[in-house]
Amino acid sequence: MRKSGNGSRSLLFIGLLAAFLAGVFAERRGLLEFVGNHPGDVWRLTLQHLYLVSVAGSIVIALGVPAGILLSRGFVKKYRELLLNILGICQTVPSLAVIAIMMTYLGIGQKTAIFALIVYGLLPIVRNTVAGLSGIDPVILDAGKGMGMRPLQLLFRVELPNASYIILTGIRTSIVIMVGTAALSFLIGGGGLGDLIFTGISMVDPGYMLAGAVPTAAMAVALNWIFGKVENRVISPGLIHD
Numbered sequence: 001m002r003k004s005g006n007g008s009r010s011l012l013f014i015g016l017l018a019a020f021l022a023g024v025f026a027e028r029r030g031l032l033e034f035v036g037n038h039p040g041d042v043w044r045l046t047l048q049h050l051y052l053v054s055v056a057g058s059i060v061i062a063l064g065v066p067a068g069i070l071l072s073r074g075f076v077k078k079y080r081e082l083l084l085n086i087l088g089i090c091q092t093v094p095s096l097a098v099i100a101i102m103m104t105y106l107g108i109g110q111k112t113a114i115f116a117l118i119v120y121g122l123l124p125i126v127r128n129t130v131a132g133l134s135g136i137d138p139v140i141l142d143a144g145k146g147m148g149m150r151p152l153q154l155l156f157r158v159e160l161p162n163a164s165y166i167i168l169t170g171i172r173t174s175i176v177i178m179v180g181t182a183a184l185s186f187l188i189g190g191g192g193l194g195d196l197i198f199t200g201i202s203m204v205d206p207g208y209m210l211a212g213a214v215p216t217a218a219m220a221v222a223l224n225w226i227f228g229k230v231e232n233r234v235i236s237p238g239l240i241h242d
Contacts, residue, residue, distance in 0.1 A: 009077035013176075046215050048191035052110065053219075057175050064174070065124050065167065067229040068129020069155070080130065087123040095120055095181045103188050111183065113190030120181050128170025132163025149175045165235050172227035179220040183212070 022095025070079045090098070099116045106112040136159055144158040160167075186194030193212040 009224050042211055045191065045193050049182055049219065051172060052113055052117065052185055052192055053175065053178050056178055058116045058173055060118050060121045060125060061171055064125030065129050068126045069133065071130050072133040084127060087126060090119050091123045095184055095229045099184055099188055108189040112188050113185035117178045117181055121178045124160060124170040124173040127168050133159055134168030137164050163232065168227065168231050172224060175227065176178045176224050178219050179216065179223060184217055
């Protein structure tokens with residue numbers, strides 16, 4: 001117990017030291033001064049950033065999980081690798097190129113940014129859904145069938161609960177990727193914290209740039225932590241594999 005207490009105090013000390021050093025760095029680079037002078041702008045752009053990620057994330061989850069389920073059954077299963085490779089190619093294309101391509105068809109604005117985020121965030125969810133459903137022990141499926149479960153009952157009562165940990169991991173990865181990619185939305189008039197980042201770069205103003213970069217990084221860390229807590233709440237410990 002004593003060792004555990006010492007470890008907790010050490011982590012607390014390290015965290016406080018890191019926060020202090022980060023505060024000193026932010027002050028020296030002009031971040032705190034900029035945020036103090038423009039709190040409304042930082043808050044507005046943060047909300048825009050969250051809006052882009054929330055809308056794109058909701059659509060990606062609504063499309064990705066059903067697509068992964070579809071790719072794991074029936075005649076579609078034999079085309080699974082082909083379709084996953086196509087999605088993989090879409091994600092290997094640089095995000096700036098994806099946004100530029102979408103802009104030529106959809107114009108500028110938030111709808112183009114959201115569409116590009118959907119393209120970029122779809123693969124982790126689809127791939128993890130397929131992996132989670134494909135990795136279920138056949139004995140478990142046979143037990144469900146032996147109990148007289150129909151295909152839909154087997155899916156919702158056996159397959160999805162057993163694959164939930166891997167699926168939620170894919171969702172968390174996708175959301176974190178989109179938080180970073182959404183910063184590029186500024187380049188096509190989509191708003192977001194990229195406004196501060198790229199304006200700060202063009203003006204060679206560290207305070208301006210950090211006012212966008214720090215909230216973006218904090219948002220990614222916060223969302224990753226929140227999804228981790230959600231996983232711990234909704235998933236049985238017996239389904240979590242190290």
